[in-house]
């Protein structure tokens with residue numbers, strides 16, 4: 181299958197810079213499902229075309245895969261080698277990933293410039309017909325030319341095939357064009373998708389400049405994506421698309437490790453979870469939320485304690501939730517255990533009915549990941565709308581950072597931290613929350629306490645004091661959606 185991208189921008193050979201592939205070279209790449217070749221059938225000042233030729237190996241793939249016994253033949257004999265499908269999307273992201281992300285070290289201005297671009301896909305399976313093609317590309321600012329292939333030229337009575345030769349043309353940045361193709365090719369196809377990393381798609385949808393959220397066919401696009409996904413992923417993706425604004429941080433495991441390594445000598449994480457569980461247990465809570473549950477370490481400990489009969493872990497990062505699901509072996513837990521625990525995808529900065537009515541909530545090492553304006557949205561979501569009787573919040577004590585030799589002065593413990601508070605700052609914030617929302621507050625140090633700088637982690641335990649201030653008439657912040 182073949183994808184070509186052409187431009188008549190002057191000089192047209194700039195395309196080579198943007199793609200990080202030299203127009204004079206023929207390059208081949210091994211991918212997990214076959215081989216891809218990149219070459220330029222034409223490269224002059226006036227017109228330049230790059231070709232991405234993909235050679236899918238269905239036999240190799242069928243051998244390497246778990247078999248679905250009911251459909252063995254289909255693994256070997258199928259249209260995948262001949263059509264543009266999700267394999268093409270994977271190839272685009274692997275071979276043109278830098279260009280797709282809009283980066284170009286040598287010519288950043290070029291990457292940000294809309295250029296006249298034409299993309300041609302030979303043999304694109306389109307379930308939904310030609311009208312569907314137009315409805316997908318035209319709202320994004322492309323003109324579309326499409327020619328349907330007959331099923332077999334020798335037997336016209338067999339009718340048309342679902343396969344089209346498609347050209348789209350528009351003045352776009354190369355990053356936009358590649359992103360649109362990456363997302364839409366599998367949508368046309370509507371077969372099972374084989375993305376290398378699902379988080380890649382998730383990020384694209386979340387951060388793709390909002391084009392998908394604004395697309396009139398976004399329901400159809402997401403529905404087609406979601407057909408073959410796990411329910412967790414489905415729910416998550418649906419929410420991402422509904423939320424036009426991406427206000428979330430996605431925690432990559434590498435980033436999480438930085439903090440872990442730093443704090444390891446103390447096994448601070450264990451001490452922190454121990455302190456949180458003790459506070460939750462002491463509150464008498466039976467139903468608990470773990471907000472920003474990450475990979476589920478605290479959830480595992482909560483599960484081991486029979487006091488907690490309903491446990492809900494929420495995180496904004498699907499990747500973390502998937503890791504939590506694995507770590508907790510949710511699919512293998514006995515039914516009664518599994519019924520006690522639920523993982524949900526969501527963000528602490530949006531009002532969420534699913535969080536209401538709980539005895540307690542733990543918010544462990546999460547607030548420092550929120551930008552200050554988001555923090556104020558989170559405050560209302562947590563203290564005003566979710567309003568559990570007990571809230572346990574932990575956050576780093578910045579003063580303690582001087583105790584770590586490996587942490588340069590002034591640097592946060594973790595690259596994604598938006599702030600780290602001194603004890604005074606945390607206590608001021610927590611006391612203000614308690615006053616405003618009718619909670620009492622007590623503070624506890626977690627980890628080895630130093631006389632001057634205190635303990636590495638600070639913890640605040642809020643208890644509903646039954647003196648809730650009258651709220652609700654105030655204008656809602658825009659981010660807090662009812």
Ligand code: SAH
Pocket residue numbers: 428429430431471472473474475477478494495496497500526527528529543544545546549550
């Ligand atoms: N509570 C866990 C993880 C802390 S790391 C633990 O103690 O180990 C911070 C976590 O907060 C990450 O998993 C991150 O994805 C999550 N997070 C960041 N912003 C969030 C938001 N707006 N809503 C929900 N979770 C969020």
